[in-house]
Amino acid sequence: MARHAHVSVATVSRVVNGQKVREDLAKRVLASVAILGFRPNRTAQRLRLTTSHLWALIVPDFENSFFTRLARGLEQICLPRNTCVFVGSSDDDSQKERHYLDVAIAERVGGVVIAPSSDNTDLSGLIDAGIPVVIVDRALPGNPYDTVLTDNFAGGALAANYLTSAGYRKTVCIAGSPNPTSEQRLAGFAATVEKNAMLEIVSVKYGNNRIEGGYAVIRQLLEEGVVFDSVFATNNLMTIGVIKALDDWAAMSRDHLGFVGFDLNEIPLLAGKRMASIDQNPLDMGRLAGERILFQQQEQGNAIAELFEFTPTLGGLNWTL
Structure with a gap:
């Protein structure tokens, strides 16, 4: 089916499960369905739609305490739901980041929280696979994803x-x-x-x-x-x-x-x-990112992306003029 329509297997899955994909891709899949007489396997569908208990957090530098605390906030959402988080540090290297994204797709994780390495970070593979995505710390220009930032x-x-x-x-x-x-x-x-x-x-x-x-x-x-x-x-x-x-x-x-x-x-x-x-407030940012992953899972591709911006505060004043 995927080969016939010249699309990915994930795209076929999203179309036959009624999830949103680009209009041109959907038309190609539906045309192939008609030509090949495709009938979905409902048992396999249910297995694919089962929410994974593994999420991915991809950050530029896990040695930075901001991202360590953000991971802790995300973990506070995951643990009560018997979900684990694996962490990848991209080092602002697009190839390392791509590796972790590919792993996330291959493992069919339940969600990805990512601080992009650059404006060119490509998350379309996650969307094609039906994996919820939340961006943290660094905005992607013109992106259609939930985003959690500091002002x-x-x-x-x-x-x-x-x-x-x-x-x-x-x-x-x-x-x-x-x-x-x-x-x-x-x-x-x-x-x-x-x-x-x-x-x-x-x-x-x-x-x-x-x-x-x-x-x-x-x-x-x-x-x-x-x-x-x-x-x-x-x-x-x-x-x-x-x-x-x-x-x-x-x-x-x-x-x-x-x-x-x-x-x-x-x-x-x-x-x-x-x-x-x-x-900043990385604990709350991590918790909110986790909550948005859960919301996207519930909406099954129908959630509207939102921007959430936290207000920073001044602390640690130790002026001794």
Whole structure:
């Protein structure tokens, strides 16, 4: 049947089970049904429609405490329902991400929660297989999937407002590798700086969202002789790298600099020392993602995709001017 219609087996399954697929694909399958006289095997149908007790969580970096806590929130939805979660760390590598997506499809998981590695992440295979999908942390432009995010623009604005109110005047921004999350955080910060005109962004550098990325950027700034009194980082792991670099290359400077970034309270190393944290709520985000998977399972392909955006809060104020 699938070969005759030139579509995947999953697409045939969705059509004969009355689930939504692209109109052109549905027409090809129905034409093949008529030509071949196909009659569905109801026993096999029931087996295929049984909800799997295995879900997949695919994230860029499981060493990041944000994703660890998001996984815990997702687990809180799964465990009472006798469901397990396997975790894949894509390392922002599209090939690794594709591997985990292929595994999820092959295992017929009950749902996939994913923080996409890039704007080009292709989730159509999951949809063809009838697997519920929820995107977390990073939006996919123009996507038709449930999406659970933080209001990252607002988070960047919070960071700029509190650096300004704490009396800092020359800041450097360390943004992660290009993705909607880091871009919105930087945009919110820059827009707020432009409005109040009291704080100046003296340099914007880009890292890789990992410790070594923050380390390399600060070392470069020190070598260039850039003068700054504060640091805004769009990612918590890069903030660790910033602190390590300052300890190695400018230990006396650290106690006189202000720092603001995301989810710093989750990392004991970053407590105190003029730290402020823009806090997200990954536990609730993970729980909501799990609830949306359950909702999609109940709706069997008829659920309307929704965007859910959490408001960040300012925490960890330890300014000692």
